[in-house]
Amino acid sequence: MNNVDISSALLRKKKMMILICGIVIFFLTSMAKVLIPATIFEDLQKTGMDVNRISTLGALFLYAYAASQLLMGCFSDRYGGVRILLIGGSLFSAGTIIFPLLDNYFLMLPARLITGFGAGTIFLGVAKLLDDLFSKRFGIALGIVLVFGYLGPTTGTMPMVKLVETIGWRPAMILPGIIALIPLTLIFLLKSGTIVPVTRGQTFEPLMVMLKNKNMWYASLACATIYGAYYTLLGQIGQKTLTDLYALPAAQAAMWMMLLTIIVAVNTFLSNMYLSLAGNRRKVMIIFGVLLSLAGILLAQYGFSVQGKAVYFIISAILIAFPAGFFSIFGIIAKELNPPRYVAMSVAYINFMAFLFISSYQNITGWILKAYPVRPGSLAFPIQAYNAVYLFFLAGAVISLIGAVLMPETKNRVQQED
Numbered sequence: 001m002n003n004v005d006i007s008s009a010l011l012r013k014k015k016m017m018i019l020i021c022g023i024v025i026f027f028l029t030s031m032a033k034v035l036i037p038a039t040i041f042e043d044l045q046k047t048g049m050d051v052n053r054i055s056t057l058g059a060l061f062l063y064a065y066a067a068s069q070l071l072m073g074c075f076s077d078r079y080g081g082v083r084i085l086l087i088g089g090s091l092f093s094a095g096t097i098i099f100p101l102l103d104n105y106f107l108m109l110p111a112r113l114i115t116g117f118g119a120g121t122i123f124l125g126v127a128k129l130l131d132d133l134f135s136k137r138f139g140i141a142l143g144i145v146l147v148f149g150y151l152g153p154t155t156g157t158m159p160m161v162k163l164v165e166t167i168g169w170r171p172a173m174i175l176p177g178i179i180a181l182i183p184l185t186l187i188f189l190l191k192s193g194t195i196v197p198v199t200r201g202q203t204f205e206p207l208m209v210m211l212k213n214k215n216m217w218y219a220s221l222a223c224a225t226i227y228g229a230y231y232t233l234l235g236q237i238g239q240k241t242l243t244d245l246y247a248l249p250a251a252q253a254a255m256w257m258m259l260l261t262i263i264v265a266v267n268t269f270l271s272n273m274y275l276s277l278a279g280n281r282r283k284v285m286i287i288f289g290v291l292l293s294l295a296g297i298l299l300a301q302y303g304f305s306v307q308g309k310a311v312y313f314i315i316s317a318i319l320i321a322f323p324a325g326f327f328s329i330f331g332i333i334a335k336e337l338n339p340p341r342y343v344a345m346s347v348a349y350i351n352f353m354a355f356l357f358i359s360s361y362q363n364i365t366g367w368i369l370k371a372y373p374v375r376p377g378s379l380a381f382p383i384q385a386y387n388a389v390y391l392f393f394l395a396g397a398v399i400s401l402i403g404a405v406l407m408p409e410t411k412n413r414v415q416q417e418d
Contacts, residue, residue, distance in 0.1 A: 021183035022085045022126045028176045029119035030152030034235040043169040055366025062359030064116030066352045072121045073348025080196040081128030089184035091118025096177025100170040128344045143328035150265035157258035206345035220353035221403025225396040227354045228361035230324040244380035246310035260321040267325025283409040289323025290404045294397040296320035304387045336410040
């Protein structure tokens with residue numbers, strides 16, 4: 001083996017170690033998506049914060065996450081994954097540590113923006129390194145990494161609820177930011193030789209390619225309710241619905257939410273197998289996913305009319321969660337609909353649209369809940385409030401189904417040439 005081969009092998013090894021560090025931070029950022037407001041919803045209510053402000057704290061993280069996909073996505077293909085990881089990790093750690101130390105709501109807002117932007121940037125850095133190291137098996141590699149990411153919300157449900165009960169919400173919310181500093185420091189120490197020169201090109205050209213591609217818009221609509229309803233359920237109203245309407249203890253309700261995250265993680269791992277069973281027909285899988293979401297929404301609405309039956313809500317939540325593990329399929333579709341040099345931007349764009357819908361769904365849900373005051377002497381919302389939220393989900397599911405039907409099948413499509 002000559003010196004060039006040895007140098008190349010060492011560089012690849014360093015990039016693999018950086019990728020592993022990035023995946024650890026990605027795990028923590030995924031956990032952060034569901035911590036606020038779901039895990040500490042009632043803790044924030046007890047401070048006198050109203051439901052709309054609480055929902056905004058959750059949605060703002062997701063809006064910033066979505067914005068990072070567009071802004072940093074334009075740079076990721078030119079600036080490289082290691083730079084992107086360092087930027088994202090620094091922002092995420094800083095925002096996560098600062099937020100629980102604040103009492104002023106208007107100072108909490110920028111802290112959530114910083115945290116969300118950093119979290120989204122981490123995803124892009126990981127995606128870019130995956131493309132560098134595993135370009136020929138990108139879909140499988142992305143699916144495996146997403147499994148680790150989706151285990152983050154698993155930790156963010158019942159385990160974090162228990163931690164909040166034990167040490168209080170402020171110390172519990174600081175912890176992910178402190179832990180993230182460890183892999184971030186390792187990336188900084190390993191960065192020598194891995195930071196590539198900035199490549200030539202128009203920074204916003206990839207974004208314009210995405211915006212002009214009508215099929216990317218159809219794919220984006222298809223993912224709207226799959227992710228909007230799931231993350232609103234997981235990060236905002238699922239646990240509270242079980243405690244408000246069905247009188248489940250918070251820890252038990254969090255356990256059911258944790259089950260959803262496990263289902264999503266398992267399906268993320270198995271999505272390539274499902275795709276193979278469907279004859280690699282991406283469109284068929286997406287339509288199937290939207291129909292599962294629609295069935296779950298309708299079942300929950302039926303359950304609201306049969307008061308006291310938590311089983312309907314739990315089964316409906318499982319149906320909604322099942323297709324949320326199909327993101328790697330959306331990633332494959334996005335990659336196949338665009339020129340090869342825009343791989344990172346393709347994944348960033350579909351992720352941006354998913355999180356734009358997720359944050360919008362959470363904001364709209366907050367507005368709906370605010371229209372139905374909590375019961376006198378309690379923190380619980382009436383059943384009419386949750387029924388109204390699911391009517392909104394139903395309308396979104398119909399639009400998503402239209403997008404899935406209009407979306408092209410990319411099974412036999414050769415990736416677009418430049």
